[in-house]
Amino acid sequence: MRTVLWLTAAILVVAVVPASGRLLTGEVVSIRQPDGTFVDVRIWGDEFYAVGETLDGYTLTRDPESGMHSYARLSDDGTSLVSTGVPAGESPPSGVEKHLRINDDARSDQARETRESFERRALEGPFAPRARAAGRPTTGEVVGITLLIDFSDDPATIATSAVDDYCNLPGYTGYGNHGSVRDYFFEVSDENLEYTNFVPDAYFRASRTKAYYTDPAAPYGQRARELIREALIDLEDNGFDFSLYDADGNGIVDALNCFYAGGIWNNWAEGLWPHASWMEYCADGVCTQRYQITNIGSSLALGTFCHENGHMLMGWPDLYDYDYDSSGAGVYCLMAGGGFGSNPVEPCAYMKLIAGWGEVIQPTELQSDLPVAADSNVIYKFDHPTLSNEYYLIENRQRVDRDVNLTDDGIAIWHIDTEGNNSN
Numbered sequence: 001m002r003t004v005l006w007l008t009a010a011i012l013v014v015a016v017v018p019a020s021g022r023l024l025t026g027e028v029v030s031i032r033q034p035d036g037t038f039v040d041v042r043i044w045g046d047e048f049y050a051v052g053e054t055l056d057g058y059t060l061t062r063d064p065e066s067g068m069h070s071y072a073r074l075s076d077d078g079t080s081l082v083s084t085g086v087p088a089g090e091s092p093p094s095g096v097e098k099h100l101r102i103n104d105d106a107r108s109d110q111a112r113e114t115r116e117s118f119e120r121r122a123l124e125g126p127f128a129p130r131a132r133a134a135g136r137p138t139t140g141e142v143v144g145i146t147l148l149i150d151f152s153d154d155p156a157t158i159a160t161s162a163v164d165d166y167c168n169l170p171g172y173t174g175y176g177n178h179g180s181v182r183d184y185f186f187e188v189s190d191e192n193l194e195y196t197n198f199v200p201d202a203y204f205r206a207s208r209t210k211a212y213y214t215d216p217a218a219p220y221g222q223r224a225r226e227l228i229r230e231a232l233i234d235l236e237d238n239g240f241d242f243s244l245y246d247a248d249g250n251g252i253v254d255a256l257n258c259f260y261a262g263g264i265w266n267n268w269a270e271g272l273w274p275h276a277s278w279m280e281y282c283a284d285g286v287c288t289q290r291y292q293i294t295n296i297g298s299s300l301a302l303g304t305f306c307h308e309n310g311h312m313l314m315g316w317p318d319l320y321d322y323d324y325d326s327s328g329a330g331v332y333c334l335m336a337g338g339g340f341g342s343n344p345v346e347p348c349a350y351m352k353l354i355a356g357w358g359e360v361i362q363p364t365e366l367q368s369d370l371p372v373a374a375d376s377n378v379i380y381k382f383d384h385p386t387l388s389n390e391y392y393l394i395e396n397r398q399r400v401d402r403d404v405n406l407t408d409d410g411i412a413i414w415h416i417d418t419e420g421n422n423s424n
Contacts, residue, residue: 018156023320023337024050024369030266032214034067038300039088041069042267047220047275048118048322049111050268051081053080057098062086062267067216069267071096079106100385108323112271115322118220118277126281127225129289134258137248138314139192144196144255145245147231149217151210154262156203158296163259166300175299178343178402184306185313188334188346189357190377195313197257198245210262214271224272224293228258232281232288251286254353257305258293276308301304301341310335310347314355319348331407338405346402349379349393349414372411374398389418 020098023188024043031052052060052069061072063083067098071092079102084093097352101107122128133263133356146167150156165180167174172180179187184197206213208231236242245253253312261383274294281288292308317331329336329348330333337347351360358379363370370379384390393414399406 016312023318023339025337027341028055030066030263031069033069033087037089038263041088042417043159045111045267045268046320047273048114049068049107051101053099054088054269058088058092058096059088059098059100063087065220073097074100074102078103083140086183087257100316106308106327107323111322114220118269118275122221122225122277122279125222125225127229127281129278129280129287138274138312138357139189140185140194142195142247142313143245144195144252144257144309144312145242146198146199146257146259147235148200148203148259148261149206149227149231150203150261151206151208152214153156156261156296158261160199160201160203163296163300167197168201175301176342177300177302179302181302181305181309182303185309186345188352188377189355191361192357193313193355195255195309196324197255200235203261204234206230210243210260216266216267216270218271219272220269220273221277224258224275225277225291227260227272228256228279228291228293229281230282230404231258237297241284242286246286253286253288255309256288256291257309258291259296260293261296261414264295272303277310303339303341303344305343307334307339310351310410316347316351316354317422319422321423328422332412335339339407343402343405345405346386347395347410349395350416352377353379353381353393357386372396374400374403391416 023046026042026044028042030038032038040055042055043050043052045051054060059081060069061081061083064068065084069087070083071086073084073096075082081100081102086093086095090293112114148163150162161176165174166227167181169180172183172185182196187192206227213227215223215337242253247254260272264273265271267395276290277293278289279291290312292312294304316335320331321328331338331345333348335351353360358377359378360381362381372380372395382395393416395412397403397406397408397409397412
């Protein structure tokens with residue numbers, strides 16, 4: 001190989017994955033303003049801390065009085081963005097600079113506070129699971145549940161059959177995707193996991209308007225769990241058998257996905273901004289635990305859905321940096337910045353290892369000319385010579401097929417610390 005990629009992953013191995021999401025790296029999201037108009041915002045970050053800019057680079061913040069996304073100035077101490085009071089879409093006020101960012105310490109503090117508050121509400125509130133399973137089915141045939149929800153003020157525009165194909169159809173190419181969700185996990189697991197989803201024949205119409213569920217004044221995540229519970233009750237009332245969606249028989253529904261119609265309408269950390277978390281709903285002898293919710297918009301893309309199901313099914317941790325002071329594992333893993341929309345990259349060697357998908361080879365003596373193909377899950381493992389909590393994984397990553405969007409290719413050497421975490 002012409003390149004050796006040294007990738008350090010300090011990974012905390014835990015049974016319970018905290019609230020998590022996918023890192024946005026400049027994607028454009030259409031956000032609804034309080035007056036009903038929409039503004040296109042380019043976003044960096046996740047649901048717990050993000051910064052948004054107009055398409056021509058002016059940083060935005062929500063105005064505390066009008067609620068409008070408005071042009072921002074940086075506070076004198078550099079710890080916050082201050083609204084100019086001029087909404088995005090109008091001409092920016094004179095003297096306002098582009099690409100403003102608060103300082104690193106303030107950014108880390110805000111992200112941590114938002115995340116901790118969100119997790120506390122999810123795990124202590126009325127929807128909190130009473131017990132949490134440590135394991136998940138990572139091999140064999142697994143079927144998840146995908147809810148489809150629309151609203152009187154934002155009806156569905158994408159057919160249920162299109163969502164079914166996106167989830168389940170072998171060889172799917174709709175909306176420019178490289179396969180279906182089923183195809184992605186079947187391929188990256190070397191055919192160890194066949195993951196499909198139940199998709200209803202019709203959308204569930206929410207009992208309230210979308211404006212209610214996206215109300216920024218409500219605690220983040222609360223209205224999402226209300227919405228999901230409504231749809232689950234409707235399934236049960238119509239004879240749905242939840243017990244069929246527990247492949248490993250541990251009493252837990254293996255995966256609960258929710259697609260809602262239309263755009264996001266929210267700022268990050270508000271309303272129905274896409275996220276993953278916890279909620280319990282019990283029927284037919286099983287209970288839900290983790291869920292993920294995202295909007296459908298005007299198309300379907302694999303990236304976020306596959307990333308979030310990596311959390312739910314495999315218990316994989318995020319490998320992007322919650323403190324935002326590093327790139328984490330960058331684009332070299334689905335669970336970091338590699339969740340590209342229509343063709344997310346492969347899970348990295350560590351994720352395949354803990355899912356039981358890898359052909360793990362652990363040499364016991366010095367050897368040369370060891371083969372490691374890029375189109376298989378062959379992984380070489382080497383223990384650290386003195387530290388029992390650390391080891392090294394070696395894999396071959398080439399810019400083809402699932403990995404075509406990598407920024408480089410070659411032999412990837414991962415340094416794993418099982419007592420670390422993705423922010424340290």
